[in-house]
Amino acid sequence: MPKKSAISWRSRKRPSRRGESEPGDPLGAQARLIQPPKGPRPVPDYYTFRTIPFTPRRRGVPSSYFLPPRLVIAGKPGVWSWEAVNPGTAALIEVLDIEPTAQVLDLGCGTGVLGLAAALMAPEGWATLVDCNVAAVETARRTLALNGVTNAEVRLGDGVLGLSPNTFDVVVSHLPRGRAVIEAFIQGAAAVLRPGGRFYFVAHRDAGIRPALLYTETCFGKAGVIRRKKGYHVAMARKPEGLEVPLPEPGYVTRTIEVAGRQATLVSKPGLFAWDRLDEGTAALIGAMEVRPGERVLDLGCGTGLVGLVAAWWGGQVTMVDADVRAIEAARRTLEANGVEGVRLLLSDVAAAFLEEGRLKERFDVVATNPPFHQGVGVAYEVGCQFIVDGARLLDRRGRLYVVANKFLRYDRLMARLLPSVRTLYEDNRYHVLLGERGRGS
Structure with missing residues (x-):
């Protein structure tokens, strides 16, 4: 049992250990x-x-x-x-x-x-x-x-x-x-x-x-x-006596959207990020990323599955992971509705599915991610940073990491400390798409 200390309901946690936040540290x-x-x-x-x-x-x-x-x-x-x-x-x-x-x-x-x-x-x-x-x-x-x-x-x-x-x-x-x-x-x-x-x-x-x-x-x-x-x-x-209430339905909804110049069927439900549309950040990521036929592609934090769907259209060997069981089910239904087979879906807390006895057991040619950064109404920098750290470590020897984020999130600084080459592929008033490469410049 760890040592206890006098901490109130709203006070900060104990002094940080490896992997924990320091007071005032934006990362x-x-x-x-x-x-x-x-x-x-x-x-x-x-x-x-x-x-x-x-x-x-x-x-x-x-x-x-x-x-x-x-x-x-x-x-x-x-x-x-x-x-x-x-x-x-x-x-x-x-x-x-x-x-x-x-x-x-x-x-x-x-x-x-x-x-x-x-x-x-x-x-x-x-x-x-x-x-x-x-x-x-x-x-x-x-x-x-x-x-x-x-x-x-x-x-x-x-x-x-x-x-x-x-x-x-x-x-x-x-x-x-x-x-x-x-x-x-x-x-x-x-x-x-x-x-x-x-x-x-x-x-x-x-x-x-x-x-x-x-x-x-x-x-x-x-x-x-x-x-x-x-x-x-x-x-x-x-609950009153005699009241019978049915269990809620799963609640998945089907919509038709356009993505990467093609019509696609999106199957999702309320509670998931951008559950009823192709959001601007994901659209920017898809527009900037490159997937070559046969490349091993990881859609890290797949959500409703649109990035992985497009990567599969382009001939990638796609794996999609998410920590939310609803997202995995939405991605599965989206792939099925679009007739895409051969995509691997894994429930995973970022890179956890690729660990064996604490070591990475699998790597990828391409990792693409739109990291979450909202927690409630606040900003949680730590989550996006975990996506980038884990994503970089999942890259093969000449792998590429594509990241889309709001421009005020300076993930490029973190990526530059993890990968030898980092550059901006796209930016507008709200978003930028960053590319980190393990092989380039090394």
Whole structure:
């Protein structure tokens, strides 16, 4: 167990170790990882940890059962609220009322802090933590392990899809952004709760709490705010006897778009980046990149799959990876709708799928990526930097790394420390496409 320290809900994590952010460092988690590798090295471990106070309601929890005064929370750049426990999440924990034998679902678990609290408050029950992102799932598993929790499990999944109706006594969720995703979470909670079960949820006043309350009233009949903290509203609804709510549908939508001068069928769903269109950044990347027939191409962070689709049209041997199970399914459906076969799809937290005992087991001629940099409403520099560091290390001896980003994101400086040749292929008022080459200039 790591050494604990007195850190408040909103305070910074412990002093950084290798791969973690330094205060004021704009490159965050990559600050110590951007030196060019000397010889074969593993892709680094980007995980962090911190301790937080734990002061839940003890109602129903036997006084003889020990609740630790502090919890250890794992984190990783790209997993929501990885640097500090969100005040809304903290407020939700403060009002949770969970019986010792309860079956609890943490929907969209992130780092696992809500599910951890629920498992500790239900020592004779069971907590199920679900997230669509493989990085969040791994982070939550680490959180549970760091605290010695054995009455909980973490599942990779798209909301409640794959779960059984009328199964849980309590559902907890820090609702994500996006109306369609919020409504799917609320409907899903109503479906999987047993009669009399309680749904606790939290959202910011500027992130959809009002429509969330209205839709919860539609599904449950009644919902109310029970706590407010720093702009966040914690609400609770109880499932009435006799209420039957169907599980939400997967929700994939088919659209026709034009990409690389051809008509293409895009299959996607709300909640994914640019789910209903070809975004300008991806269009710039496709327009600038070159793929020669037979080259091994990696679409790193594939999203809905359009970059990999075009690379396959051009004759590349394509592999597409993403950390989001919804993105992998959207890419699979998009490829199928366009009659493209032979593309490999892998669920992977950046380069994790290509590791074996900490060493890279596969390399590529071309890596193309549009790295994510938004986390909520903020900018997460660390995530894009991990994409670039991992992408550069996945290149073969004369490989090429194509990166598209907003112009204010100076990834070219990081790329120049990893690759011998870096140049700008395209730029406009918003975006630039960068090319880093391992063979050129070496």
